[in-house]
Amino acid sequence: MRFRLFLNLAFMLPLIGTAHAAQNRIDTIRPDAPELAKHGDHGVGRLTLELTNPDQIDILNVGDTGDLPIYDRRLTVEVYYPAQRNAAPTPMATFLRDGETEVVLHGISAAGAEPDRTGAPYPLVLVSHGYPGNRFLMSHLAENLASKGYVTVSIDHTDSTYRDKAAFGSTLVNRPLDQIFVLDELERLSTEAGGPLNGLVDTERTGLIGYSMGGYGALIAAGAGVTDVAVDYDWGAPGTTLARHLAGSDSHEALVDDRLAAIVAIGPWGRERDFWNADGMAGLRVPTLFVAGSEDDISGYEGGIRRLWEEGTGADRHLLTFVSANHNAAAPIPAPAESYFFSETLGWSPFEHYADAVWDSVRMNNILQHFTTAFMDLHIKGDTDKAAYLDLVPKAEDGVHAVSEDGFPTDSHTYWAGFADRTAKGLRFETLSKDQNAK
Template sequence: MRKLVGILILGLMMSGTASATDNRVDGLRPDAPELAASGKYAIGVRTLQFVNKGQTDILKVEADKPLPIYDRPLTVEVWYPSDGAVRGGKYDNVYLRDGKTQVTLYGQAARDAVPENAEAPYPLILISHGYPGNRFLLSHLAENLASKGYVVASIDHTDSMYHDKAAFGSTLVNRPLDQKFMLEEMDRLGKDPNSFLNGLVNADDTGLIGYSMGAYGSVITAGGGVTKAATELSWGAPAGTLERMMAGSEKHKALLDDRFKAIVSIAPWGMTYGFWDAEGLAGVRVPMFFVAGSVDDVSGYEKGVRAIFENTVNADRYLLTFENANHNAAAPIPAPAESWKPVDNLDFVPFEHYADAVWDTLRMNNITQHFVTAYFDNHLKADDSMQSYLAIIETANDGVFALEKDGTPKPEHNYWKGFQNRTAKGLRLEYRSKAN
């Protein structure tokens, strides 16, 4: 009886903990670094539908037959600065990792709010989720950046979502193509008098945030052509359909676009499976900010994300490492309450898809918001003051926090700017300049 009561109490405690979060994507811990907080703008959000015509239908490719063509549908969530909208809103019918359960998420964005038209259009940021995922997986970053004067478009990648997950080859081929297509479409809408985005978005200054397979796509988009071996994998893209991303090919060169000015690549997948080599990664020309967990067992760390970082020698780049974090470092929203329960079509609890065994998700989100703000403000808004948040001592554990009573730093103070005392533990930020 005592054991049964204990189990019931524990269950109630866990249930209370989960529901207390109210499925919010916009949390801010008291120990969050300085730039993690929301910006001055209220936020609007709208859902848009696009069709990329004349694409190869990877799911229907057959050996020795002409490549089948279809019109590829893409749903996109767009966040933007709003004119006087009340902060607060929700996202309904959002699929969880099991592809069946639908939930409601809560945040700061108001549905269909009136845009805030500034003197100049806002820089554009695209978000590209993992495999599987959806357009809301990084919605905390989308809202945060929109509140700081960006238009943010997060893509639902067809064949890569929780509820429509299909053959991996579709993700391999379509991920960078979707990213380029959405850049084109957002640029078009920014000049369309009939669109609410008219005059609101500046696609000439575009950033990209990719996570896992979205980050795989971001490396290709940045100029990292894949190896020939990667195009021939039996479990990869069929019938040579990945060859258009091969290093040195004319088709890959045609995919590159100088409107991409800065890229955040979180746990990029592919290096440990031979998708890149030093020659291919030398093609990266866009400044990169890599993020990784040091024990990532999906994308790999030393031979995975770090190897990509070290070999992108022709681009300025950073690597932010969360010590002892796994593949979920820095990207997903906090696990929705409904994901805490086991499901019958997965051999793991969906909670594991969003969470890390060591790091608190909200803590990682706040740290990522801080650095992504500094990085994009510096590269997309030419705000040189943000460099001081990036030009910091490499290993946070080596930092010394020493302030006078009035808050002025003592000579020995070299703690990470924007972090409270003791709050940067377990982090490392490395920088490499591009080759001359």
Template sequence: MALAVGIAGTTLMAENRIDTQLPSAPELAAYGDLPVGVRQLDMVNPGQIDILAIDPAAPKPDPMPTYDRPLTVEMWYPAADGASGDTTLKAFLRDGTTEVTLQGTAVRDAAPAAPDNAYPLVLISHGYPGNRFLLSHLAENIASKGYVVASIDHTDSTYRTQAAFGSTLVNRSLDQLFVLEEMAKMAADGGNFAGLYDANNTGLIGYSMGGYGAIITAGGGVTEASVGYPWGGPHGTLGIHQAGSDTHENLPDARIKTAVAFGPWGMNTGFWDAAGLSGIRIPMFFIAGSQDDVSLYESGVRAIWENASNLPHALLTYVNGGHNSGAPMPAPKESFYFSEEKGFNISEHYTDPVWNTARMNNIAQHFVTAWMDQHLKGDEDKGTYLDLVENSNEGVWSVNDDGTEKDDHSHWKGFAKGTAKGLQYEVKSVE
């Protein structure tokens, strides 16, 4: 009997699950009551500047070369009751060659629900490189709570299409807004998704370069110096996002009400300054590790938060966490090998040296749920999960025998006794 249990346990552990809920998971990390469907969407954005066709060392082309830019989107959504079928996802690893199977709860191509009221829409934008499945744990989780989620494969930024960085710098925000427009059209065309979601009530989640794009989409403009970087957008093509330019002033879309940025990149390399960040027009929630060695922390993500516009922006910090804090799914088992070509163990793309990935994911699911419910659903009760003492270690557990809280109880709401450790939550003062 013990042998059988051991074999079964080994089989279970071998699955690449994206839906893990640890015993220590905070309250709002739990999956919602709605069944979830998932499907692939293929989109094409016509007439975009072809950054890869521009030679930075040659004279500036006139006119600029253009192409029809393909984008693949994975859509998670509340499904009709009784949905059943394939609940796996096929995704490529960071090495760009190994395809793996991920296991969740969403049913492939399930019929969508028919809600009385349309759900909010959330866009997800991965890092460089990444893919549309990197934050699949979060996409599936919030879909079960009444959101439609569109996660983007950014061309020239995926594991299999990684190309010149200038393409990512110029196209990231444009991709986000194009997918928003396509999703809006799809909801309005009277087809299967009519009435399922409201594109006029949209949130945006970005990780690393996705967070960079989210800042631009939210109204943050890049610096003049970054437009001229020789390794950036060739021949000033990034100028469309420069703070104060007409093109950037016209970029933000009022349909996007809030954004979450995990480890947003750019402050560490001079893409942001206080003037550009003052242009952010929506409340933003920043999530970072205090030991982020990619976007940096004090002079990186924290500096972005401190210099953001005069709105109620929040910052969640995983103390001693790195760049992967909260965003990437757990490392697939096939990623635990050293790649001679890449020069590192592929699993490092997903893991953190200090924090357990599933625990980081559960914490992110909890906080993103509270933030999005408050800002997109108007659920002010969820704001009580964001009214916290700044340092989680200083929270006091003090309850009566019947479970009611005493006056001196300041333990983080939604976290079981002793499980809120190693975190900081701060809200920028609004003057």
């Protein structure tokens, strides 16, 4: 009996795997998704670029002599852009968290599709993954924004991907440098005659979205500097290589880029490890949307992400909280079917890297798409109508849903803009203006 059961399972598992693989969709919009989560009017094209940042410090090979070896740092990026709507979507091949298992993702983008140049140039949004991650981890959001008239560029951060994860010090030093370098490269490519991005990208008002260590990098790029404590950690960046991002230093000031108009920092790391303090965070000078799970045990919540939001007094900022969610709140794509199985390489199921124990991933993705759209449209496109989606009763459950018989809000209606009745539960949205401290 046991032998027969084993044979049946052995026969069925490949079929189950095939069926589930076909369901690795990153573009699902649930019926209860908030209003701005839906895709925009553009088709979405996609292309892969290989970029090289010359003469960078080779952090992995810094020794005890004080010498700083130099190398050319290579980065792979995925560019999602507004395209003609007639191109059929093509799948995206990538890897799981174990760095070995190949998976195929299905969305709305078409590789090599003809750009829609009628609205060009389009504003730029950079997307920066965690440690480890890869350029497809937030592809749900990259595609979504591209359909709404943005060129979104998602970065594979060398030494920080599933395939090449290396010493943490490289991520600590290189993350904001990668982000600004890619911004510079997109500006160059947008003026390159005959190139695929010529005339397609406007970098003058750029957005930056970072998850975990991507959020750490985004804060540095937006003006917040790290502490002396962070520079001196023997387990961090070697020597004093992190000092270039020290709060108040000339090197950090030179990195901060006026083209950044808005950042979204999802689960940004480091406050509970004293990489940040109030003085360094006060240097934040770009409007920021912080996103967090209230039970984040990687970056921390009360003493971590929430504290960063409170201390970033140099900028207008919001904090979107998924109550009871952990570190995977909103950013990762839904767990691919292949991640459900135990990984010998990791010693655990890769599913844990993508999913949350309380919240549905698609639900969180849709909420993030909604708020990121409102935030970027307001600060990058200057669409002031989107401000209403960010002016909310802090605790969603305190909002009152009151509409007339013909469906229009009454004077007592305070429910969250863009959310249908009963669909904003479990969320908090709080706002602090520049120079305003939390009460």
